[in-house]
Amino acid sequence: MPAVVVVGGHWGDEGKGKIIDLLAGRFTYNVRYSGGANAGHTVVNHLGKFALHQIPSGVFHSGVKAMIGAGVVLNPATLIEEIDSIKSRGINLSNLHVSERAHLVMPYHLAIDKARDNCRGDRRIGTTGKGIGPAYTDKAARDGIRAGDMLDKDYFLSQVRANALIANQYLECVLNSPAIDVEELVFQASEWCAALSPLICDTEDLIRLALRRGEWVVLEGAQGTLLDLDCGSYPYVTSSLTTSGGACAYLGIPPKDISHVVVVMHAYMTRVGEGPFPTELNDDYGDYIRERGHEFGTTTGRPRRCGWFDAIASKYAAEINGATTIAITKLDVLDGLDKVRICVGYEYRGERISHFPARSQVLAECVPVYEELDGWETSTSEAKSWEELPEKAQDYVRRIEELLEVPVSIISVGPARNQTIVVKDPLD
Structure with a gap:
């Protein structure tokens, strides 16, 4: 069975989480392919009401493998909190996986996001302040840190320290904002390795294998089409590709493998x-x-x-x-x-x-x-x-x-x- 994309048709908040939850029981894989913790998918089912920010909405179906894909910019600290919150309500997350290729949102990205939007004055975009834009900026500039880097702890911590020092120069000298505590960040990053490393794998390869086996895969977009970086109401957009085409670009899936596009x-x-x-x-x-x-x-x-x-x-x-x-x-x-x-x-x-x-x-x-x-x-x-x-x-x-x-x-x-x-x- 080819892949099915569920995507928002407006400026976000269309109710994609509910539709994913409704359909996910028919699928083997549910893959979130874009955005980050700036997205909020609300799911109400027999287990209660849940507000998901990074975890795919189909996670409540026991037979579904939930994956955070390469196009997502992932906040490790808030992901750990989200996992703990869901587990505390008796939900089994053993089928949750994170792409090695997903870029990370660091605390300095949040600081830069807020400071830059404040500097815009009347031209401010009104971002969520979740560090999404600066994380995608680092990705495009080839300065990003990826989830897979956590599989080599020493390398990961050296990258965190080096990038944080550069970010502090930008915060202090350009944005006139306070620097972050680099050593505190490195300590936090060490804890992230322990908590998240077991979840990290080559999810994109697993998705392509599933498609070749004829298994059902649902691809979950974040935000909405009118917030797409290229196709939306620029510059009042998000920093990622929110359309069905973004699923192909971010996950390495050929367009021919997408059979249905559900626009919410x-x-x-x-x-x-x-x-x-x-x-x-x-x-x-x-x-x-x-x-x-x-x-x-x-x-x-x-x-x-x-x-x-x-x-x-x-x-x-x-x-x-x-x-x-x-x-x-x-x-x-x-x-x-x-x-x-x-x-x-x-x-x-x-x-x-x-x-x-x-x-x-x-x-x-x-x-x-x-x-x-x-x-x-x-x-x-x-x-x-x-x-x-x-x-x-x-x-x-x-x-x-x-x-x-x-x-x-x-x-x-x-x-x-x-x-x-x-x-x-x-x-x-």
Whole structure:
């Protein structure tokens, strides 16, 4: 069986964790392929509620091998905390593995991340402050430290010390920020070796072997398509490739081995941090969606910006990911509204456009053109099938299908695993 990619279609926070948890029981491997501890995937199942930041969302299925792949930038300290937290709740993590090629996020990356964003002033990006950008910068500059380096402790500690000394020069002399304690970091790094070395292996080789054997592999993206370094609303993006193509690039998987791409989208739009957001609602509707949807960042706790569904941005995401199907989450959040809107175009300086602009300064000036539909003033959270959804809710989903030209196979009407309607098998 070729690989299946589950990727976010908006600016992140679309509910990928729930969809992965729903599907993962059918797979042998669940591989997280991008991002880092800046991502937060929430899973609610029979074991409780879990907020995952680096560990793949399918880890709760005992037969699934969970892997943190080469494209991830891994924070060793917070990974150890996350492992301990999950184990303390009785979850077996014996099937968790970390790629030798995954780069590490060090404490000096966090310090640089925060200091640099503060230096931007009005041009600040609003990063999570988790050190993701600086870690990817070191990776691209060939100055990074990889998880596999921990398998040779002496070499690893020498690299940590050398890189920390250079980072301190940058912090003090360029960013005018306090230096980190190098020897304290080296001591911490020694502890990381003991805790994480048993998990580290060549995960990418194992994935390719699994694909050759015909085993099912699900590849888990982080953040969302509109935050992709190249395809997103640059510069208000993350530092990695968040699309389905990123899975191939980061894991060394040929594109021909990907058979299905499930693009996950809210029934509305959200965004955390800075950047243009054409359908953003700074009114009672926006407050209603935020409160009903509990739209606060899993990683940062920051209130998410909320708005109507943007079919222009969403179709762009579906196209560049090669979406074979769409999963719509949080449809229930729109319950009770008398009217709902879908953005079907933009107006830019008096002209109608129907594409997602490459330049953020253009997107910032785009005025949404809306299509209004009747809302459904009743609950969807108890619906177990398509037929049980209110007719107006069905109309809303059908209209999204028409605009995106991709079928909707999964509809989430609540946070729990059993609050999910499978309209059709997403892997057919």
